[in-house]
Amino acid sequence: MKTRVLVVDDSALMRGLLSQLINLAQDMEVVGAAPDAQTAREMIKLFNPDVLTLDVQMPKMDGLAFLERLMRLRPMPVVMVSSFTGSGSETTLKALELGAIDFIGKPRTDGGRSMESYAEDLVEKIRAAKGARLRPSMSSSSAVPSSPALAKNGQSSSGKIIFVGASTGGTEAIKEFLLGIPADCPPIMVVQHMPESFTASFARRLDTLCAPHVIEAQGNEKIEPGTVYIAPGHSHLLIRRGPAGFLTELAPTPPVNRHRPSVDVLFDSAATLVGRKAVGVILTGMGKDGAQGLLRLRQAGARTFGQDEASCVVYGMPREAFLIGAVEEQCPLGELARRVIGAICV
Numbered sequence: 178m179k180t181r182v183l184v185v186d187d188s189a190l191m192r193g194l195l196s197q198l199i200n201l202a203q204d205m206e207v208v209g210a211a212p213d214a215q216t217a218r219e220m221i222k223l224f225n226p227d228v229l230t231l232d233v234q235m236p237k238m239d240g241l242a243f244l245e246r247l248m249r250l251r252p253m254p255v256v257m258v259s260s261f262t263g264s265g266s267e268t269t270l271k272a273l274e275l276g277a278i279d280f281i282g283k284p285r286t287d288g289g290r291s292m293e294s295y296a297e298d299l300v301e302k303i304r305a306a307k308g309a310r311l312r313p314s315m316s317s318s319s320a321v322p323s324s325p326a327l328a329k330n331g332q333s334s335s336g337k338i339i340f341v342g343a344s345t346g347g348t349e350a351i352k353e354f355l356l357g358i359p360a361d362c363p364p365i366m367v368v369q370h371m372p373e374s375f376t377a378s379f380a381r382r383l384d385t386l387c388a389p390h391v392i393e394a395q396g397n398e399k400i401e402p403g404t405v406y407i408a409p410g411h412s413h414l415l416i417r418r419g420p421a422g423f424l425t426e427l428a429p430t431p432p433v434n435r436h437r438p439s440v441d442v443l444f445d446s447a448a449t450l451v452g453r454k455a456v457g458v459i460l461t462g463m464g465k466d467g468a469q470g471l472l473r474l475r476q477a478g479a480r481t482f483g484q485d486e487a488s489c490v491v492y493g494m495p496r497e498a499f500l501i502g503a504v505e506e507q508c509p510l511g512e513l514a515r516r517v518i519g520a521i522c523v
Contacts, residue, residue, distance in 0.1 A: 180307050183226035184210040185217045185243075186258065187235045194284055195230060195258070198296040205300060214238035221251065228306050231277070233259045233268045241271055248276040254306035256299075258283055266378040273348045278306040278490060282372060305345050305463040309490050312349075337363045337454050337521040338400065338416070338423070340447045340474070342440030344370040344462025346490025350510055351460065352383060355405060357514025360388035363456075363521055365405040366414060366425070366447075368438045370462065373410030380407040396427035408438035415446035423450070434466040440494070444470025453478030456520055458513065459504070461489040465497035472503035480520040481505045482513060 182199050184207055186192045192210040199207050208224040211217035213235055221229070229247075233240040244255060257280035259269040269280045279302045284295045339362070343351055347369045358365070371379060377393045383405065384391040392398075394406040394414055400423040408414035412427035426446075433439035440459070444467055447455045457474040459467050461484055475481045483495040483504035488511065498504050508516055 180205045180228060180303060181208045181224065181226045182206065182303060183208060183217065183220055183224060183229050185212075185214075185229060185235070185240075186210070186232040187212050188232075191232070191258075191283065195299070198284070198292070198299055199230075199303065201296060202300040202303075205303065214243040217243065221247075221253075227254070228303050229253060229255045230258050230303070231255050231272075233257055233265060233272065241268060241275065244272055244275050244277060252276065252311050254278050254309055254311065256281060256302050256306050266375040267382075269375065270348060270378060270382055276312065278302075278309045278311075279345050301463070302345070305491050305493070309346070310487075310492075312490060335454070335521070337456055338447070338451050339363055339365040339456045339458065339517060339521070340443055340451075341365060341367045341458045341460065342443065342462075342467040342470075342494070343368070343460035344436075344440075344464060344466065344491070344494060346461035348379060350484065350490070352386060353510055354458070354460070354514050355383060355387040355389065355391070358387065358389055358518070361403055362389050362518075363402055364400045364423075365389065366394075366400075366408075366416060366443060367405060368408040368414055368440045368443045368467075370436050370438070370466070371410050376407055376410045380405075383407070394425045394427065396425055398425045400424060408443065410438070413438045413442040415442060416450055417446070418450055434464065436464075436466050440467030441470035444474050448473040448477040448479070451477075451479070455479035456517055457481040458483075458517060459495050459498050460484045460510070460513075461491055462494040463491045464493050467494050468497035468501055468503055471498045472501055475503055475505060480517075482517060482520075483507045484513065485509050 184195045196207040209220040211220050255277045257272045257277045259265045380393040389405050391405040412429045415426040417426040457471045485507045486492040488509040
């Protein structure tokens with residue numbers, strides 16, 4: 178049975194191009210292409226698609242308003258199609274908060290990347306969306322209380338550093354995890370598979386919501402407690418030893434596991450330099466990036482945690498890590514922050 182896809186975009190050219198690329202996949206078929214929200218609603222009733230691709234910006238009713246209504250009345254897997262702009266990234270992050278599974282940029286014909294590569298990413302995201310676990314939309318106003326400050330508990334993080342990796346579903350998973358982390362936490366380094374035009378917006382959004390200070394890593398920053406360092410979308414993020422402590426390092430080297438930034442690259446540097454002082458966390462995401470790196474972390478004496486299947490949007494990366502013995506403890510997303518805080522205070 179082929180995956181039935183409905184394409185929603187106000188541009189006839191974009192509808193045609195996306196439909197053509199999706200139909201090239203033998204396991205997919207585009208059952209309809211809608212220019213606006215009203216037409217999309219009728220086509221959803223008529224064709225009952227498995228997955229929707231949705232333009233962020235549309236006339237009459239914009240993509241966010243349509244998505245919010247859709248996820249409330251008829252939840253289904255949605256992949257957002259966004260422009261790589263500042264406003265586009267902010268809107269896309271809001272869409273993920275409302276319940277969209279994933280996003281992809283609009284295809285470009287200016288030589289930025291090959292259409293073959295774009296088509297491969299597009300159909301991979303649609304496949305993952307079809308098998309993803311839908312979750313209730315989350316609002317920034319429904320933030321869970323942060324964990325008690327470590328200092329108030331009379332505990333110490335003993336120089337620990339937390340390393341986090343995620344992919345599909347990870348923007349909201351990372352947010353929920355960090356909402357449970359106190360302001361005086363150990364340094365936290367994060368890789369989320371995301372294009373470079375989105376990571377700065379992602380860091381700013383988290384910084385307004387979470388107790389720790391959240392920044393997009395620029396390279397050569399001193400790794401300090403109370404700060405979360407988000408890998409920029411254009412480079413791998415690593416940790417390196419400086420004359421007076423650890424520093425961030427950015428490496429614009431080729432992708433690893435088809436990703437840059439790659440979770441494995443971050444975890445490998447942590448295993449080599451931080452070892453038993455590290456705590457590794459792998460969250461929701463498709464593929465296997467981070468599994469081998471988390472295993473090397475555990476072999477180096479680090480504590481390692483994985484998000485459990487029931488709370489993952491896509492149980493891919495945590496599953497691969499669990500199967501090879503890289504995950505010491507697997508638990509629901511809602512409990513991960515508390516478990517990690519407990520691990521750094523021993």
